[in-house]
Amino acid sequence: MQISDVTEAASALHQFIQQQQPLTVLTGAGLSTASGIPDYRDAKGQWKRNPPMQHQEFMRDGELRKRYWGRSMHGWPVLYNAQPNAAHHALAELQHQGLLGTIITQNVDGLHQRAGSRDVIDLHGYANDMICMSCQARSPRLAMHERCIDLNPHFAALQAGSAPDGDADLETDFSDFRVPDCTACGGILKPDVVYFGDNVPRERVERAQAALRNSGGLLVIGSSLMVFSGFRFARQAAADSQPIALLTLGTTRADSLAQLRLNTDISETLSSLLLTPA
Numbered sequence: 001m002q003i004s005d006v007t008e009a010a011s012a013l014h015q016f017i018q019q020q021q022p023l024t025v026l027t028g029a030g031l032s033t034a035s036g037i038p039d040y041r042d043a044k045g046q047w048k049r050n051p052p053m054q055h056q057e058f059m060r061d062g063e064l065r066k067r068y069w070g071r072s073m074h075g076w077p078v079l080y081n082a083q084p085n086a087a088h089h090a091l092a093e094l095q096h097q098g099l100l101g102t103i104i105t106q107n108v109d110g111l112h113q114r115a116g117s118r119d120v121i122d123l124h125g126y127a128n129d130m131i132c133m134s135c136q137a138r139s140p141r142l143a144m145h146e147r148c149i150d151l152n153p154h155f156a157a158l159q160a161g162s163a164p165d166g167d168a169d170l171e172t173d174f175s176d177f178r179v180p181d182c183t184a185c186g187g188i189l190k191p192d193v194v195y196f197g198d199n200v201p202r203e204r205v206e207r208a209q210a211a212l213r214n215s216g217g218l219l220v221i222g223s224s225l226m227v228f229s230g231f232r233f234a235r236q237a238a239a240d241s242q243p244i245a246l247l248t249l250g251t252t253r254a255d256s257l258a259q260l261r262l263n264t265d266i267s268e269t270l271s272s273l274l275l276t277p278a
Contacts, residue, residue, distance in 0.1 A: 002261040009247070009262040010272035013219075016245050016260055017094070017273075020216035022101035023245075025091065026233050028223025029164065030248055032107055034085040034267050036078060038164045052165065055198035058190065059133065065188070066177040068167075073148050074160035075168030076141065079109055079127055087221070088115035090270035095119065102211035106223060106230050108165055108193045121208050123200055123229060125193035127166055134187025144189060147180040165193070200229050212236060217243040222266055225253040234258075 003009045017023055029039035057064050092115040094100045103112055103120045108127040112120045128141045149156045155177060160170035182189055194200050212218060218237040225231040234254035237244050245260040246252055247269060255261060262269060 002263060004263045006264045006268045006272055009264040009269045010276055012260060013245060013247065013262060013269065014273055014276040016217075016243070017099050017219070020243055021099045022215055023099070023217050023219045024212040024215040024233075025100055025103045026218060026220045026223060026230055027091075027103060027105045027107060027112070028221070028225075028230060028248075029107060030222025030224075031087050031105075031266055032082065032085070032109055032111055032222070034087065035082040035109070035111060036162075037082050037107075037109060038162055052167065052196050055195035057197075058195060059188065062179075063175070065179050066174040069148055069179050070152070070155050070172070070174045070177045071160065071163075071168040071170045072166050073145065073152070073156055073168075074158070074170055075162050076127070076145060076166035078162040079166040080142070080145075082109055082111060084111045084115035086267040087270045088112055088117075090267075090274055091221075092116035093274060094270075100219070101215045102208070104208045104211070104233065106227070108191075119211075121204060121211070123194075123204060123208065125191070127191050127193050129192040130189050131192040132182035132185060132187045133190055135182060135185040137182060137184045138192065139183075139189075141191060144180060151178040151180060166191070194229070196227075205229075205232075208233065209236060212242070213240065215242075217245070219245045219247065220252065220254065220258075221247045221270075223248060224251065 003012055033039050053068055088111050095117050103117055104123055105112055106123050108124050110126055130139045130141050130144050160168040163169050212233055223230050225234055231253050234257050238257040244258040246258045247262040
């Protein structure tokens with residue numbers, strides 16, 4: 001069943017949650033667009049811009065790392081300063097009421113936790129943390145950002161629009177950009193997130209799979225599920241005969257697996273859901 005009216009969607013989702021509680025929730029980029037963070041894909045699941053950085057590209061190509069960090073000087077502050085929107089707060093409230101269990105998020109912005117959710121699995125990591133790829137030392141992304149500004153003040157003066165996950169729409173000559181190294185060993189510093197072409201840590205996947213297995217079903221919000229790291233949970237739920245609900249504008253990879261498809265605004269629908277009588 002597909003619903004495109006917010007009031008009807010909120011009512012149907014309320015009934016779904018009441019019948020299947022506690023639900024496991026899987027969230028994607030569409031949840032955070034109302035917080036000013038751009039997403040990757042359009043309503044048909046196609047790329048809106050060039051695909052993001054691949055892990056192997058980042059590790060082997062120093063020129064691409066210069067471009068990455070030069071653009072991040074302008075894009076990352078948008079991610080860092082973003083605030084939870086109504087949808088994040090609604091999910092935190094539903095979780096506190098015991099209607100939702102674990103929240104598995106494909107997002108790297110940490111906004112679920114800032115909204116008050118406690119049982120959250122950051123499937124792809126957290127963009128505000130850094131890790132050295134040689135010695136594994138961890139450090140705050142803010143320190144990396146400030147070092148980039150100190151070393152590259154001429155790049156900081158440029159203007160650029162924001163892009164997904166702390167990237168920016170900036171095309172210029174990055175050849176003289178100076179990329180800070182690890183202060184402990186001189187190794188390559190990387191945001192502690194799972195890049196495209198990399199694998200989600202097995203322990204993280206297993207925790208998420210166990211959470212879904214021990215819940216009443218799966219609610220997917222704001223994700224096209226085009227990436228297998230998220231789609232695997234829809235496949236798991238379907239294989240285990242657990243019901244699936246989708247609250248996402250546009251097409252998803254799991255449309256044929258879901259019992260309930262809600263093609264409505266996420267924040268409006270979840271806010272209306274909280275007002276639906278028990």
